[in-house]
Amino acid sequence: MNYIKLEEAGKRYLSHRFSLAIEKQDFLVISGENGSGKTTLLMMILGFIRPDVGTIEKRKLKMGYVPEKVVLPPFIPVMEYLLTMARIKKDTLDPHMLSALDLPLDKSIHQLSKGNQQKIALISACMGKPHLLVLDEPLSGLDEEMKEQVVELLKRRHHMGTSILVSTHEPERFLHVATKHLRL
Amino acid sequence: MMILFEKIVFSPKKRVVFSILMASMMSVMIIIPLRASAWDPSYADLTLISDQKMIAHLLSLIMVFLTTWIVMDLEHPLIVTLNAYFGFWRIHLSKLIFLLMWIVMLYLPLSLIQNGIILFLTGRMPTIDVFNIALHDIFDAFLISTFAHPLAKSKHPSLALLFPILYTILRTITSNDFSMKLYTIFPAFQQEIIHYELAIAYKLCYISLGLLLISHFLKRRPPF
Numbered sequence: 355m356n357y358i359k360l361e362e363a364g365k366r367y368l369s370h371r372f373s374l375a376i377e378k379q380d381f382l383v384i385s386g387e388n389g390s391g392k393t394t395l396l397m398m399i400l401g402f403i404r405p406d407v408g409t410i411e412k413r414k415l416k417m418g419y420v421p422e423k424v425v426l427p428p429f430i431p432v433m434e435y436l437l438t439m440a441r442i443k444k445d446t447l448d449p450h451m452l453s454a455l456d457l458p459l460d461k462s463i464h465q466l467s468k469g470n471q472q473k474i475a476l477i478s479a480c481m482g483k484p485h486l487l488v489l490d491e492p493l494s495g496l497d498e499e500m501k502e503q504v505v506e507l508l509k510r511r512h513h514m515g516t517s518i519l520v521s522t523h524e525p526e527r528f529l530h531v532a533t534k535h536l537r538l
Numbered sequence: 539m540m541i542l543f544e545k546i547v548f549s550p551k552k553r554v555v556f557s558i559l560m561a562s563m564m565s566v567m568i569i570i571p572l573r574a575s576a577w578d579p580s581y582a583d584l585t586l587i588s589d590q591k592m593i594a595h596l597l598s599l600i601m602v603f604l605t606t607w608i609v610m611d612l613e614h615p616l617i618v619t620l621n622a623y624f625g626f627w628r629i630h631l632s633k634l635i636f637l638l639m640w641i642v643m644l645y646l647p648l649s650l651i652q653n654g655i656i657l658f659l660t661g662r663m664p665t666i667d668v669f670n671i672a673l674h675d676i677f678d679a680f681l682i683s684t685f686a687h688p689l690a691k692s693k694h695p696s697l698a699l700l701f702p703i704l705y706t707i708l709r710t711i712t713s714n715d716f717s718m719k720l721y722t723i724f725p726a727f728q729q730e731i732i733h734y735e736l737a738i739a740y741k742l743c744y745i746s747l748g749l750l751l752i753s754h755f756l757k758r759r760p761p762f
Contacts, residue, residue, distance in 0.1 A: 400621075400622045401621075401622070401626070402618075402621070402622075414625075416623050416624075417622040417623060418622070418623060419619045419622040419623070420619075421615065421619055423615075425614070425615040425616060426616055427545055427546045427549065427614070427616065428549070429549050429550050429551075430545055435545075438541055438542055438545060439542070441541065442539050442541065442542055443623065479619075482623060484623060488622065
């Protein structure tokens, strides 16, 4: 069952045309050089931009999204932010995820490093049982140990039935779990 | 959803700015009727009418700026990413409801306090058509922020402030005749229009046009 299907979809400013299908329980890794169109492809999949050429067929999906540059409201304590996100997505906090990512829950978001903010964005994207998780460079700004943790968490999510789409410069970290690899 | 919007729009710093603005408006509202009551009683009513109009004018300008500010904040990247989960239309509708709710919540208490203070301090009933002015001001704020919204989504969101600035200039310096002509092109800026029955309907048509413009931009513009 296709969640999303792209046929020769692209933008005028890109030389690439994308043809791919994302199905239930897919773990798709997209890699490529800077400027190859990874983020544009994600934007088209998310529905944020429309292709100038080609077509996109999409089912009505709940998608969790972690952008490359995470911007969170700065003056909210981490726990309060996560509880708010859980409330609006009608979900609860996943204690396994919270303990694995080791976040300082009592601090305010503006006091956290880029890596920790990235983790918060990942936790909120996973809330509400999304059909598809779309992650743009989820490992940037994380240390080695945390990169492993994030890959493990995504693997666990994938086993729980969520489809995952990752755009990354480090595809080798995901290749053991990926069901498809698209190199641009 | 509203809780998240509130946390983003009313951050601690902005709460301080909002509170200062509110406190300043209230001080003006208290001082002006007191000053009017000290006048010769035969002129007090006239002074009161002109002062009330001045306060209403000031209030409408502040409201337009505040609502544009809220509209700009509602384009926070976090809210944009939520489009992927909830869908564009649900997020957009929630933003509209949030905006309308806050326009009313900010305007009505100030307007009620203004008239309550006049009644309490001078013993006179407010002499201007308070309800009608409030209705027009709320629609003005909504109209301006609706048209400012596509600019708030652009690469230079501060351009959205052009609308309230233009509103302030036109509303402050244009003559009645000229602003009446302007009203036919863009239905804001005109206080005398409250005497016309179709004025609100005309404004509603323009608000709908603004909303259509937004939906057009929603389809075509990238969110970042």
